[in-house]
Amino acid sequence: MANTAPSTADAHSAPGADGFAARAHRIEKVYGRGDAKVVALGGVTAGIPRGRFTAIMGPSGSGKSTLMHCMAGLDSVDSGEVFIGDTELTRLKDKQLTRLRRDKVGFIFQAFNLVPTLTALENITLPMDIAGRKPDRAWLDRVIDTVGLRPRLKHRPSELSGGQQQRVACARALASRPEIIFADEPTGNLDSRSGAEVLGFLRDSVREMGQTIVMVTHDPSAAAYADQVLFLTDGQIVDTMSEPTADRVLERMKGFETGRPAGTGAQGAQEPGVAAR
Numbered sequence: 001m002a003n004t005a006p007s008t009a010d011a012h013s014a015p016g017a018d019g020f021a022a023r024a025h026r027i028e029k030v031y032g033r034g035d036a037k038v039v040a041l042g043g044v045t046a047g048i049p050r051g052r053f054t055a056i057m058g059p060s061g062s063g064k065s066t067l068m069h070c071m072a073g074l075d076s077v078d079s080g081e082v083f084i085g086d087t088e089l090t091r092l093k094d095k096q097l098t099r100l101r102r103d104k105v106g107f108i109f110q111a112f113n114l115v116p117t118l119t120a121l122e123n124i125t126l127p128m129d130i131a132g133r134k135p136d137r138a139w140l141d142r143v144i145d146t147v148g149l150r151p152r153l154k155h156r157p158s159e160l161s162g163g164q165q166q167r168v169a170c171a172r173a174l175a176s177r178p179e180i181i182f183a184d185e186p187t188g189n190l191d192s193r194s195g196a197e198v199l200g201f202l203r204d205s206v207r208e209m210g211q212t213i214v215m216v217t218h219d220p221s222a223a224a225y226a227d228q229v230l231f232l233t234d235g236q237i238v239d240t241m242s243e244p245t246a247d248r249v250l251e252r253m254k255g256f257e258t259g260r261p262a263g264t265g266a267q268g269a270q271e272p273g274v275a276a277r
């Protein structure tokens with residue numbers, strides 16, 4: 001894990017700067033036209049620090065999923081640049097983008113997206129099998145033990161609980177040691193106990209394995225597992241928070257929902273480390 005998070009100014013000024021696993025620079029994304037036009041992202045600049053757990057929060061429709069999809073190369077931007085490491089996604093052709101996503105990015109979705117006919121272990125190694133890469137056995141063992149799946153490796157998804165299935169999805173994302181994992185509401189389909197297990201595991205993989213994770217969530221208690229929170233409202237980053245607690249996140253969210261950031265919610269009062277605009 002990085003000891004010092006890169007500063008807001010770094011994210012702003014330095015495409016290619018060290019310390020960020022992914023960066024967005026003035027990205028805009030507009031859906032529809034005329035009366036149906038929606039500015040989902042209105043020129044967002046953000047850096048996701050390497051080796052840290054970042055949560056993205058904001059009211060419904062604020063652009064969280066769009067930001068994540070654009071930063072992960074799952075969706076295109078209308079203007080601006082997106083980088084994973086030093087690679088600018090916005091310049092890549094489709095095939096190069098597919099390869100980059102396969103080699104450098106891990107995904108965890110709300111729906112676990114496991115292949116029902118494969119065992120837990122086969123699901124975990126599937127992306128590497130498709131890429132023709134041999135798993136690093138020692139690393140794979142560590143991932144499996146960390147998520148506590150050793151006794152369930154031969155089970156198919158239908159024989160696993162929701163929490164166990166999401167742990168398989170987490171292990172699948174971690175197995176290839178990607179530069180960054182994007183998690184979109186990873187606990188959205190889980191009860192609070194299974195959700196807490198998955199979040200604890202994600203946090204441990206950042207602290208103990210140095211993984212970089214960025215997670216979209218609606219849930220202040222989920223965001224409290226992160227090292228820092230980035231708040232979006234109306235397609236703009238309006239605030240950041242380090243060392244979040246559920247209460248502080250909830251308090252700040254209340255401010256955004258009434259259109260008036262609570263606490264230090266003004267743009268100029270951002271805490272350093274996550275994002276700048």
Ligand SMILES: Nc1ncnc2c1ncn2[C@@H]1O[C@H](COP(=O)(O)OP(=O)(O)OP(=O)(O)O)[C@@H](O)[C@H]1O
Pocket residue numbers: 031032038039040058059060061062063064065066067218
């Ligand atoms: N494919 C699309 N076509 C048209 N508008 C879209 C599309 N995808 C998203 N939008 C709009 O863009 C805005 C941002 O959507 P996005 O899904 O990123 O928000 P969100 O913060 O993730 O919302 P939620 O928390 O409800 O999932 C919303 O107003 C949404 O209606």
